[in-house]
Amino acid sequence: MSSTTAPNTDPSARPGGPLRDPAFLRLWSATTASGMATWALPFILGLAVLDGSLTAVGLGVVLALRTAGFLVAVPVGGLLADRYSRRAVVLWSGLAAAAATPVIVLGLGSSTALMAAAAVVVGAGQGACRPAFQALTAEVVAEEDRQQANAALTFSTRVSTLLAPGLTALLALVAGLWVLLLGTAALWLVAALAPARGAGAPPARARAPFHVEFADGLAEARRHPWFLAGLGALTVVIATGYSATGVLLPLAGRDHYGSEAVLAGALTAYTAGALLGAVLVSRWRPRARGWVALAGLGLYALAPLSLVAPVGPVVVMAAYAVVGVGIELFNVPWFTAVQREVAPDKLARVSSLDFLFSYGLAPVGLAFIGPAAAAWGSGPVLVACALACVAAPALAALAPGARAFSTPRPAPAPHQAADRAAQPAAG
Template identity: 35%
Template sequence: MRSQHDVDVFRVPGFRRLLVGRTLSFLATALVPTALTLAVIRATGSAGDLGIVLAAELVPQLVLLPVGGVLADRFPAQRVAFAADLVRGIAQLAIGAELLLGAVRIGDLAVLSAVTGAAIAFGTPTMSPLVAATVPQEARLRANAHLGVARGFALVAGPGIAGVLVVAVGAGWAFVFTAMVFGVGAVTLGGLRTEPRQAKAHTPTFFRELAEGWQEVRSRPWFWTNLVGHGVSNLAAGVLMTLGPLIAIERLGGEISWVVVYQAGMAGMLAGAFVAPRLKATRPLVVTSVCGALFALPMVTFAVPLAVWVNAVAYGIAMLGIGVLNTLWQTTMQRHFPPHALARADSYDALLSFAARPLGLAVAAPVAALTGSAAPLLVTAALVAAANLACLALPDARAITNRAEPDVRVA
């Protein structure tokens, strides 16, 4: 078998289509929050209305992610991804039509946001199954790296593109454009040719498959323990995204200082995804644990706070670690879960991430109002370091190598 570090993934049939389809999906997803925020603010100027619309998208994601994992394991992942992006495109088109007609109703936007959130819950768990079904094992590390770069590019470019579109042509047309991007992405992913799925002797019930997916997760301590670490990192990210801009504006020179720090982080994440396949990490979970712990750095530098350039470097290093972590983690999951349970594992991974970050966003400001901003930052820094480095104590986490036989046991 060839080394996964010298495989030209672009020679793999179907990977270009997968990369283009996912890039369009990432970009369209990144356009929505900024466009929706600006549209609601322009329409009503109410923070309460904005909170209702954003919560309407988040709640279905949290509730339906395990359901999406079951569907993506039961049916071909490309069909589920096609349907999810198509539904999101239709929802964005409906929002755009309402805005263009000038009859903006918060209830309508909330319902359409809820439809979007449900589609995200169904589409998110298709990521790993699509890679596993399209790309051979020795090429998956580089495939995940390219997909990580695409995701990072979307996160960097999406808000800016959405802002320019809203200012230049209006929020309604911005949503029409987003719907078109979702539509093209859906068609691209829907036409993906993958390896045929192994037929099952019988089809278990939905609840049976849900329980089996949870059992697959429970049977792998290396997986669920790392999920806890990742959840704490996402909680810390929510705290930093709330308190970091306030500290930057009040104590580090204004809004431009936060822009510098944030862009350094985005550049670091892109660099991490690019570097990950070149590290030749023989023990990937050791590397991911250290990379996850790096997120403590900007929590500490903002708690002091230190100079803008120090915070920018710290956040850049932390996000470089996240870029490496995401790439190695996805590749490890795809290697050590059986294909028929991979989407359900992906759904639990996403569920903890989606739940933890909003929690951090919600609690940071009230806690800081009582204790000052330094205390929540330092506490979460300690939790991030402890939760991620504790994974190094697990023998089965240290035992996982890129040379070992894949563990695809069914518990």
């Protein structure tokens, strides 16, 4: 069964926009809870390393296997969310993550292997719910309200990113690590149970094998040239600009400024800029929204450029704040366009490709940028990353439909145009 029912796009059905719609607020609560659980777990396990409950090697294994579970589950979750109810996929993936988290508690301090096995399940739950949440948003929110809804969703994600480390550290002062881990399990329960049902029951249809349905999703993605070009640009920017932040920003802070404060300040400025960007794009509707979004993505070049030379901590933080604004100028119109342009019964599969390639290839960049900097020096590598962050979105802007993130419609055949022209006269 496939969730192909079109969402209700009657503006009167949701007066006041998505922020006053109970169904969207339930969805927003679920995505916020899943985001907080996702971001809190690494910090809790990091505290476990500090108190001796977990080794640094064990931490790396647990987090790596959680990522592996995520990457495997993303395409599977997309297939299931297009075959069955999106709400059901969110429910079961959230319940799986909630059930596996206490197993991490059981393994803490006694069995890294048990923790790693549970982390795979947690990562799988996280990965499976991502494309389902994207598709469920299109079912719950009317088309004209989706940009504002996506801005609200990404805003909550950024707030979670900003608050999760500090809240985790504060709670650790008054509660044990096992209490904090069980708290993330409770957040996964909220993510599983909070969302409302989507737009009606999916109609029954014959089921094809998984590999055939996955190929159908690829074919749908190829039908939208702007999507393939934009996804390629996003993948390049994450694999270069994001990797520069993850690997070379700490080194630049140490070598240029002799302090770790630049690292913390830059990441905080990035999140603050992203929050500002989410607010800005929630209402802004530029005519060339695709080009504006790709230009925002290209601003990521400022991140590696600010690290090439000791330009001052304030300049670095300002650059990262602009990068944060730019990434949301891309993210919100991008998600909105995918929900608008992609066939509803293939939306989760196409969204899974988005997450799989953009986030799945990020570890490749992280793995290569350190050795590259050691071989050729940080400066040339940072300049190369900046050029890639500019060139990839610029090339993507040349793709058909990139100007407005809209798939060009084929022109009707001459005889079809004549028939349409004759219809009013015949009536």
